[in-house]
Amino acid sequence: MPELPEVEAARSVLEGALDREIRSVDDSDEWVCRPHRPGEIAGALVGGRLTAAHRRGKTMWCETADRDGRPGPHLGIHLGMGGRIVVTTDADDHGRAGGDPRPAAGYTGPVPRKPEWNRFVVTFTDGGQLRLFDKRRLGRVRLEPDLGALGPDAEEIGREEFRTRVRRGHSAVKARLLDQSVLAGVGNLLADETLWQAGLSPSARADELDTATLDHLYDALAAALRSAIEHGGVHTGEVIGFRHADADCPRCGAPMVHGTVGGRSTWWCSKEQA
DNA sequence: AACAATGTTCAGTC
DNA sequence: GGACTGAACATTGT
Numbered sequence: 070m071p072e073l074p075e076v077e078a079a080r081s082v083l084e085g086a087l088d089r090e091i092r093s094v095d096d097s098d099e100w101v102c103r104p105h106r107p108g109e110i111a112g113a114l115v116g117g118r119l120t121a122a123h124r125r126g127k128t129m130w131c132e133t134a135d136r137d138g139r140p141g142p143h144l145g146i147h148l149g150m151g152g153r154i155v156v157t158t159d160a161d162d163h164g165r166a167g168g169d170p171r172p173a174a175g176y177t178g179p180v181p182r183k184p185e186w187n188r189f190v191v192t193f194t195d196g197g198q199l200r201l202f203d204k205r206r207l208g209r210v211r212l213e214p215d216l217g218a219l220g221p222d223a224e225e226i227g228r229e230e231f232r233t234r235v236r237r238g239h240s241a242v243k244a245r246l247l248d249q250s251v252l253a254g255v256g257n258l259l260a261d262e263t264l265w266q267a268g269l270s271p272s273a274r275a276d277e278l279d280t281a282t283l284d285h286l287y288d289a290l291a292a293a294l295r296s297a298i299e300h301g302g303v304h305t306g307e308v309i310g311f312r313h314a315d316a317d318c319p320r321c322g323a324p325m326v327h328g329t330v331g332g333r334s335t336w337w338c339s340k341e342q343a
Numbered sequence: 344a345a346c347a348a349t350g351t352t353c354a355g356t357c
Numbered sequence: 358g359g360a361c362t363g364a365a366c367a368t369t370g371t
Contacts, residue, residue, distance in 0.1 A: 070349055100367070127350075150350050151369085205368045207350060240361065249351085258349050303349065332363065334347075 070304075071148035073223055073254030074297040076127045079154040083122035083129065083146075086156045089193040091115055101188040101201070102210050113142050113212055114191065119199075125222050126253020130214055145214025149207030152188075159196030223254035224294055231290075232283045235275050242278065242286070243271035244331030255290070257333045259297065262306035263290045268341045271330040312336035 071079070094111035096102045102110060116136040123130050127148065133141035146154070189201040189210045201208050220226075220234060234252060235245045245251050246260045255263070264271050267289035269282065278286075297303045307319060313336075316325040323340035 072349055075349080147350085150348070150367095203368095204370095205348085205350095207367065209351085238360065244361085247350095256349050309349095333350095 070151055070153070070302065071127060072256030072259045072297075072303045073127060073294060074259075075302050076124055076129060076148060076254070077224075077298060078302075079148060080122050080124040080129050082154045082156050083119075083131065083199070085158075086191070086193070086197075086199040087119050087122065087131075089195055089197065090118055091191055092194045093192045095187075095190040095192075096210070098188045098206075100206060101203070101208055105211060110144070110189075110210065110212060114144065117141050119144065119191075125216055126219050126249055127256070128214060128216060128219065128253070130216075142212045143214060145209075145211045146189075146201060147209040147214075148201075149203060149205065149209060151205045152201055152203035152208030155198075155200040155202050157197045157200075218250050219253040220249065220251045221253065223252045223290065226252050228284060228287050231287045232280060235283060235286070236278065237276070239274060239276055241272045241330050242269065242275040243333075243335060245275040246290075247331050247333065254294075256303065257335075258303040258306065258309055258312075259290075259293060260331075260333075261312060261336055262297075262303065262308055263293045265308040265338060265342065266293055268338075270342045271335050271337050272328075308336070308338075 091114050094114050096105065096110040097107045099107060114133060117134050119131040120134050121132040129146045131144040133144055135141045186202055186204045187200045188203045188206060188208055191199040201210060221230060231252065235242065238245065243260050243264060246255045246263065247257065261271070263286065267286045269286060293306060297305060303309065311319055311325050314327070317323065318325055318338035318341065321338065321340055323338055325336050326339045327334070327336050329335060
């Protein structure tokens with residue numbers, strides 16, 4: 070689930086947790102909170118509050134203030150492969166603490182309680198909580214996250230910079246799009262969607278692409294990003310539902326084919342992206 | 344049971 | 358040292 074569009078939505082949810090006094094913090098998951106020791110993050114936050122929520126690529130961080138309003142450490146949050154942010158208030162929680170925030174479509178029964186999937190929880194003095202809900206446990210929380218290795222955000226990068234950064238190096242163009250130090254925010258599905266929209270082979274060498282092709286790719290990425298944000302996630306991309314065996318390209322009808330590019334499972338149109 | 348999964352990181356190889 | 362590749366990471370779903 071989490072690529073730039075989903076993370077931006079999560080960042081927006083995070084804003085509901087701002088300016089509320091922190092009563093306690095459960096940072097006992099030593100894997101998710103590594104390299105911090107249990108209690109370390111709690112010690113830095115309890116009594117203070119979160120004051121702003123930011124995002125660059127797939128990384129989010131909150132500014133904090135202590136009980137006297139002085140600036141505190143940044144709280145970094147990464148959703149990993151499937152994490153979600155849940156923010157509750159005392160009034161709207163209805164005892165669902167720990168429930169899966171996204172029951173399967175059409176499921177109308179009780180929301181299953183899986184408290185163990187809440188990997189990091191901040192409880193406010195008003196009784197509400199901020200939770201990192203993550204079944205797969207690849208999400209991450211840490212103080213003072215290092216953003217130095219991230220390239221410019223995929224939503225903000227300019228045409229010129231996109232061109233020079235993507236073209237650098239000899240790897241496949243999809244690998245360049247996925248490299249968070251080239252530009253930050255593109256994940257596996259968004260990369261496949263963007264390349265399909267652009268009619269470009271995922272394994273084309275990035276340094277062999279001409280300027281017109283790179284500009285076309287830039288436009289395709291901007292459009293795919295905007296569409297995903299507007300429609301609620303990268304899974305709403307036009308080709309995403311056709312990333313499976315025996316599927317045909319929804320545009321030209323030629324068979325979709327599969328392979329590994331940039332170390333990730335990749336689907337492309339056998340005719341338009343040859 | 345074996346394998347893939349919307350992400351990152353580390354070890355190994357050029 | 359830099360650039361690149363593939364496996365590993367923890368866990369769930371198919």
